[in-house]
Amino acid sequence: MIALTIADLAAAVSGDVHLAAPDTPDTVVSGAVDTDSRLIGRGDVFVAKPGETTDGHVFVGAAVEAGAALAIVEHVVDVEVSQIVVADAVAALADLAREVVRRVRADGDLRVVGITGSNGKTTTKNLLARILEGEGETVSPRASFNNEVGAPLTMLRVTEGTRFLVSEFGASAPGEIARLAGLVDPDVGIVLMVGMAHAGGFGGIEATFAAKSELVRAVRPGGLAVLNADDARVAAMAPIADERGVGVRWFGRGADAEVRADDVAVTADGTTCTVVVDGEAHPLRLRVLGEHHVMNALAAIAAATALGVSAADCIARLETVEIAERWRMQPLGSDSIRIINDAYNASPDSMSAALRTLAQITEPSQRTVAVLGAMSELGEYAEEEHDRVGLLAVRLGIQRIVVVGADARRMFLEAVAQGSWDGEAVWFATPDEAYEYLVGELRAGDRVLVKSSNSAGLRFLGDRLGESFS
Known part of the structure; x- marks a missing residue:
């Protein structure tokens, strides 16, 4: 996390400060932020999140023993550490993420990419991060950190030198993507597909469409929506982008996509194809197993080239990826x-x-x-x-x-x-x-x-x- 005073932190989360010696409101905190006391190190901030089976407040002491400099809590804990008391720890986590990203954006060259879709989010996130890391400091989620806790924790890892923040947005109910994407107002929003994943929580495929389109609505005016031209429901989000003053860049297998794949061949060693980017052809050997991952690669290329990365660099970096993620093909x-x-x-x-x-x-x-x-x-x-x-x-x-x-x-x-x-x-x-x-x-x-x-x-x-x- 960027350096903030305790007073700044309290203002960001609308909390009340309870100081422990020798801290003052001007004491600067710059460590990582986490809700897991086992991951806390010296100078970090521990967020005591109530859980379904346990309560993070029980672990404030363990976090302090591990070196926590500050705790964000919902009630004061009898532990010798400065604490900021908030009404809702998860909401405070989101508020802090919003403020940190706002400050970095205002003072630097941060570009934010949001990714959603019924399938392929984590693979696309990893492929895009591999491309962007070659351009500058890139922050992306660990594993599938894409919910109301994981997404803000990822956002809080940005620093003054971060050039790219890649955020993955999952959801099991309407409104969740809007809340998460609203924390960062993405410059680029990628929608991969609208399928049956989580359909039980959404109430059907049309409700899933409405939920995934929340990302397009969250892209800042003048930004870009990267949309799957092969998915009719994703393609139907283009008018939403137009209403928002957001451009559209298409990826897919069809001839009309600005980033497309031809001559796809699948083997046990990976997938080969010809990627055509704005009319220019490039051979790609993707080592990630599965023809379906070609679409994820196209989405990553479409976003990265829109951010100024050359197609040749995109291809070269994608070819270094061996697996999408543990337990994924x-x-x-x-x-x-x-x-x-x-x-x-x-x-x-x-x-x-x-x-x-x-x-x-x-x-x-x-x-x-x-x-x-x-x-x-x-x-x-x-x-x-x-x-x-x-x-x-x-x-x-x-x-x-x-x-x-x-x-x-x-x-x-x-x-x-x-x-x-x-x-x-x-x-x-x-x-x-x-x-x-x-x-x-x-x-x-x-x-x-x-x-x-x-x-x-x-x-x-x-x-x-x-x-x-x-």
């Missing part, structure tokens, strides 16, 4: 038995893309194995969408379908109903049971996809399989 195991661990997030769209990638990268002499768990946050659409995944796995000719968990059982039942199965599809209640089956079932030449939402816990099953067959 992450290759594990060995050349003999390859495990693809993609079990951090799952939606109908990403599940379909991952299964298609599995089919594309498997040679005729090899066997496809899909280890599938539940997709969360689909609400009333859950049964129908799980059925569709089971059907798709059959139609793609996946040779072994291993379904794990009660919430995913419909995938197994649909696979059995749609094919002439003789043990090709199996179901297990727990990841441990699935692991015991798989270590005896997998053989040389198998290509294994592990795919589920985070809550299903299959990412750890993928890790275990990767270690067993490394």
